[in-house]
Amino acid sequence: GAGVSQTPSNKVTEKGKYVELRCDPISGHTALYWYRQSLGQGPEFLIYFQGTGAADDSGLPNDRFFAVRPEGSVSTLKIQRTERGDSAVYLCASSLIWEDSSYNEQFFGPGTRLTVL
Amino acid sequence: AQKITQTQPGMFVQEKEAVTLDCTYDTSDPSYGLFWYKQPSSGEMIFLIYQGSYDQQNATEGRYSLNFQKARKSANLVISASQLGDSAMYFCAMREGDDYKLSFGAGTTVTVRA
Numbered sequence: 001g002a003g004v005s006q007t008p009s010n011k012v013t014e015k016g017k018y019v020e021l022r023c024d025p026i027s028g029h030t031a032l033y034w035y036r037q038s039l040g041q042g043p044e045f046l047i048y049f050q051g052t053g054a055a056d057d058s059g060l061p062n063d064r065f066f067a068v069r070p071e072g073s074v075s076t077l078k079i080q081r082t083e084r085g086d087s088a089v090y091l092c093a094s095s096l097i098w099e100d101s102s103y104n105e106q107f108f109g110p111g112t113r114l115t116v117l
Numbered sequence: 118a119q120k121i122t123q124t125q126p127g128m129f130v131q132e133k134e135a136v137t138l139d140c141t142y143d144t145s146d147p148s149y150g151l152f153w154y155k156q157p158s159s160g161e162m163i164f165l166i167y168q169g170s171y172d173q174q175n176a177t178e179g180r181y182s183l184n185f186q187k188a189r190k191s192a193n194l195v196i197s198a199s200q201l202g203d204s205a206m207y208f209c210a211m212r213e214g215d216d217y218k219l220s221f222g223a224g225t226t227v228t229v230r231a
Contacts, residue, residue, distance in 0.1 A: 031217060033217075033218065033219075035219075035221075040223075040224075041223055041224070042121075042208050042210075042221030042222050042223050042224050043162070043208070043219075043221050044221070045218040045219065045220070048217055048218050050217075055217070056216075056217070056218060059218070089160065091162065093162075095217075097217070104150075104212070104217060105152075105164055105167065106164075106219060107164070108154075108161060108162035108163075109161075110159070110160055110161050111160050111161070113160075
């Protein structure tokens with residue numbers, strides 16, 4: 001079946017502009033995650049959705065970052081007034097949720113490479 | 118404090134040999150899960166192997182095995198019979214308790230030489 005897809009694959013923008021990054025999770029996966037990966041580093045958690053609601057947004061760096069998942073499927077990460085430090089690969093992942101299990105394998109998309117000039 | 122520590126930024130291994138990638142973790146939650154992911158130059162994260170904190174045996178998946186030493190809080194990945202296609206970045210990650218997010222280490226770059 002289809003995996004997690006993300007669009008666009010690359011986005012170049014200018015400092016101060018607004019960008020939207022889209023994630024299409026695996027069909028049926030109730031959980032959706034956003035991570036940010038800077039060059040040479042491991043992914044860092046941004047936000048996690050369970051269904052339509054953000055269950056944990058503790059990783060969002062500041063109020064310029066916002067994410068939605070209005071129908072419990074596709075999610076959009078929105079970044080306002082972009083800064084050069086926002087340049088990174090933004091990864092989306094989805095999973096089923098099994099209660100009482102520490103497994104819940106996350107399936108990752110190919111990422112969106114954001115470059116802020 | 119870092120939840121996941123990977124101390125080897127890069128490693129070289131000869132084709133057909135085994136390589137061990139180190140991972141130590143820090144948590145006070147008795148229930149947790151440890152994951153290893155592979156990230157080739159194409160950028161996609163590929164799940165390799167999982168170890169739960171209550172699992173009695175070390176996890177194995179084909180050429181991948183996890184050397185889980187709970188008391189030492191280490192979860193080293195062993196890749197046996199290395200292949201050229203194993204050249205990639207490898208990340209150790211942890212999920213704790215009721216928390217669904219993953220905490221990742223900084224990664225180890227593996228280069229397999231012919």
